[in-house]
Amino acid sequence: MNGVDDKTEVREYFNATGFDRWKRIYGDGEVNKVQLDIRTGHQQTVDTLLDWFKADENLADLTICDAGCGVGSLSIPLAQAGATVFSSDISEKMVEEGKERAIALGLKDNPTFVVQDLETLSGKYHTVVCLDVLIHYPTEQAADMIKHLASLAENRLILSFAPKTCLLVILKRIGEFFPGPSKTTRAYQHREKDIVKVLEDCGLKVKRTAMTSTKFYFSRMLEAVREE
Template identity: 50%
Template sequence: MPPELQPPAPAEAQAETQAEKAEVQAYFESTGFERWNRIYSDSEEVNRVQRNIRIGHQKTVDAVLAWLQQQGDLSSRSFCDAGCGVGSLSLPLAALGAGSIAASDLSAAMVAEASRRATEAGLASGRLSFTASDLESLQGRYDTVICLDVFIHYPQAAAEAMVKHLAAMAERQLIVSFAPYTPLLAVLKQIGQLFPGPSKTTRAYTLREDGIVAAAASAGFRPVHRSLNQAPFYFSRLIAFERDPA
């Protein structure tokens, strides 16, 4: 295999991952926070691309909330919202009466905004907690672990490892979303139409669904629900996994 095609050594890969995480964190503590806080709000100060991303992300959140409501008895369940952003999922989930929600995000600025929104909405309580943390550092056991639109920052191997890590924290259910790899989306990404520079300045990854499903299966989870939520400039595969009773 030519040197330029060989995968990086483990130490090199880990260093690259850490460097990219630092880049993402720095972005969401500065201009990224301002941009995405506007996108995930009712602000009119968004362009057409950002508005469509808002619509697409809300479709994903709404789908998750609908699934959870169909299952019923949210008050007896514990949830981990891994990569909570400004609370787009945590806040409506708390409003529906979830037993407890541990929400976290890599960006302290995002966490502070999510907490502010919870207080403003009258949802701040001991049942809803916010912490600044990367996904790798999360610990604990929850009925359901949810990670929405965060894997965009993870290449395939790292995303699969993260699925296994989050699955180890889930007693019953794991719900994840990611930008799915397809030849068409790969072409769109290459020509800059899927994730244009003015709307996003960190690297964006599309993931192969079979790898994500295999990673969950290795942790004892099977897919029970799938949907593809999209709007112009937003494509997200949403999969709900349940622990295999066998």
């Protein structure tokens, strides 16, 4: 199926059964063992990125676009730390949940949450972040999306993706034989060298990297900055 069909599937999934599933995963309520493992892995990725931001000691000076923000797992702590955050997601339900969580913590105007897909994002930001979203894009569409996000980033683009390795390809193929009631959207893996090549073509150079690996969650994160 083409990229448009993938996008429609993602939107419908995260506005229906997927929203309830991922709301639990991104929350702190009771979940099953697989969901708990994914929750732990995702939080490790978020915590690693927050540590990067904090180490730079300039959060209060930054404008950040959290592209594919989900329920605000990253946007909210960034806003609490002083950054100005624009948060977007394709799922209306995810955005509404993010707003509610922010308001409950006393954050009214920051982050700014909007329902918007990655293709229509515009503006300029010091840093653009896109965590665990490229898994929904096949290779060609992922490359185009990275180029678009790079055009919005004045200084830095931070991405995470499911790395394409022999082991993970095998595990993915095994899993496809057992979709069951918890079948989600198609999951695309990407070779790191392909992602790096696209970033370099956009004038960005990888500075920091991290890998989060649990039993069911695998995410490679790259920080790429503009070369002077």
